Amino acid sequence: MPKRLHLGWFMNFTPDEWNKPFAAGGQPWTGGFYIDMARAMERACFDYIMLEDTLMISEAYGESSKAYLRHAIMCPKHDPAPIAALLGASTKHLGIVATMSTMAYPPFMLARLCSTLDNICQGRFGWNIVTSGENLAAQNFGMDELPPRQQRYDMADEFVDLVCQLWDSWDKDAVVLDRETDTYADYRKVRPINFKGKFYKCRGPLNCAPSPQGRPAFVQAGGSPRGRQFAAETADSIIAPSAGVAGLKAYRDDVRARAAAAGRNPDDIKVLFVVAPVLGETEAEARAKFDRITASPLYIEKVLASISSITDIDFAQFDLDRELPRLTTNGEQGSLDAFAQWGSGKTLRQLALDQVSRGLDGLVGTPDQVADRMGEVMEQVGGDGFLITRPFTTLISRQYILEICEGLVPALQRRGLARTEYTKSTLRETLREF
Numbered sequence: 001m002p003k004r005l006h007l008g009w010f011m012n013f014t015p016d017e018w019n020k021p022f023a024a025g026g027q028p029w030t031g032g033f034y035i036d037m038a039r040a041m042e043r044a045c046f047d048y049i050m051l052e053d054t055l056m057i058s059e060a061y062g063e064s065s066k067a068y069l070r071h072a073i074m075c076p077k078h079d080p081a082p083i084a085a086l087l088g089a090s091t092k093h094l095g096i097v098a099t100m101s102t103m104a105y106p107p108f109m110l111a112r113l114c115s116t117l118d119n120i121c122q123g124r125f126g127w128n129i130v131t132s133g134e135n136l137a138a139q140n141f142g143m144d145e146l147p148p149r150q151q152r153y154d155m156a157d158e159f160v161d162l163v164c165q166l167w168d169s170w171d172k173d174a175v176v177l178d179r180e181t182d183t184y185a186d187y188r189k190v191r192p193i194n195f196k197g198k199f200y201k202c203r204g205p206l207n208c209a210p211s212p213q214g215r216p217a218f219v220q221a222g223g224s225p226r227g228r229q230f231a232a233e234t235a236d237s238i239i240a241p242s243a244g245v246a247g248l249k250a251y252r253d254d255v256r257a258r259a260a261a262a263g264r265n266p267d268d269i270k271v272l273f274v275v276a277p278v279l280g281e282t283e284a285e286a287r288a289k290f291d292r293i294t295a296s297p298l299y300i301e302k303v304l305a306s307i308s309s310i311t312d313i314d315f316a317q318f319d320l321d322r323e324l325p326r327l328t329t330n331g332e333q334g335s336l337d338a339f340a341q342w343g344s345g346k347t348l349r350q351l352a353l354d355q356v357s358r359g360l361d362g363l364v365g366t367p368d369q370v371a372d373r374m375g376e377v378m379e380q381v382g383g384d385g386f387l388i389t390r391p392f393t394t395l396i397s398r399q400y401i402l403e404i405c406e407g408l409v410p411a412l413q414r415r416g417l418a419r420t421e422y423t424k425s426t427l428r429e430t431l432r433e434f
């Protein structure tokens with residue numbers, strides 16, 4: 001019996017595919033489209049859907065918001081917290097993960113929001129812990145620029161410590177609901193935390209009732225050594241860009257070793273790699289689809305605008321037909337490294353063309369072909385699964401969701417590679433089921 005994979009879905013709360021023949025959308029803000037999407041994921045037994053988020057309209061590419069607004073790249077982007085509530089209330093088993101930045105929320109507000117969402121989701125809520133990576137986002141929160149990465153993660157360490165203390169400020173048996181004595185909660189089991197750290201101060205206790213998981217499941221995507229350390233110490237699931245099979249294995253081995261060194265069981269962390277399969281009824285049909293994506297005259301601009309946005313580097317300044325100079329960023333270093341394939345000798349144009357497959361080849365074909373390849377890759381890497389998203393520069397459509405959930409996932413299930421039913425009630429238990 002092959003080792004089963006965990007599947008997550010990487011969801012951008014941005015417009016759906018409004019401009020293509022098989023697309024009726026463009027106005028997703030009521031959430032209806034995303035409810036359909038979450039239900040499709042649940043029928044396919046995904047572990048979770050992850051709602052990505054950033055907190056600005058980028059001007060990184062060409063020093064202008066033009067590309068972002070014109071092509072709806074990373075914007076408009078609505079708030080993931082209310083959509084998480086809606087999706088949680090519209091599903092029964094699927095994990096619902098929302099991204100919230102430690103830069104943007106006061107810890108008390110985040111602890112209360114997560115607790116409320118975990119109650120609404122009945123124990124299936126997860127928090128994707130990010131520290132934000134863009135100066136423009138920092139400027140929306142009263143700062144002139146983003147603090148350096150080291151400090152952002154030092155703050156995140158303290159932030160997580162504080163919110164965990166708030167979640168623990170109610171004992172598990174604090175709510176007694178005793179009609180005889182008219183007692184809702186035992187006041188002796190709810191305590192202030194009196195937290196005084198380097199960056200944050202908070203009295204507590206939390207003023208909402210404990211949630212089924214106590215604290216949400218933690219998802220994280222650290223890419224830099226500092227970020228990986230944070231992820232290894234905190235996360236129940238780590239999400240990472242794909243950078244070739246050897247890169248996947250090295251990344252997973254590294255975060256597992258860090259987790260073990262921090263006294264954790266590495267098997268308690270499920271590492272999911274981002275992939276964007278391109279599917280067809282035949283291999284030729286899938287290849288033709290793939291070629292259509294890269295042949296779009298706007299393809300390169302859209303890729304470069306996206307990568308500019310998450311790295312705060314203006315990729316409009318580089319010659320498309322030359323190699324990139326070595327670059328570093330205070331933004332998403334891991335995503336930059338995965339994109340740039342340092343030392344490969346590829347030109348910027350080639351790097352952009354590689355982006356459709358998001359760093360892992362062989363995922364263009366029929367559902368059976370792609371399922372075989374996914375199984376093969378996981379065998380080489382050792383686990384744990386994939387975070388599926390739409391091919392770069394395309395927007396999400398019902399058609400693509402259908403291809404994944406009714407084509408690829410059943411092909412994985414036929415091979416014993418994917419879950420066919422949910423057996424646990426909380427997201428953390430679902431992640432630890434195998």
Ligand SMILES: Cc1cc2nc3c(=O)[nH]c(=O)nc-3n(C[C@H](O)[C@H](O)[C@H](O)COP(=O)(O)O)c2cc1C
Nearest residue numbers: 052053099130221222223224227240241332333334
């Ligand atoms: C799959 C994936 C999803 C991510 N989602 C978000 C997100 O929604 N919001 C955000 O601000 N950062 C997001 N990030 C960025 C990470 O939180 C992290 O900053 C990044 O991977 C770089 O790692 P570093 O912070 O260690 O440099 C994501 C990264 C990856 C790989």
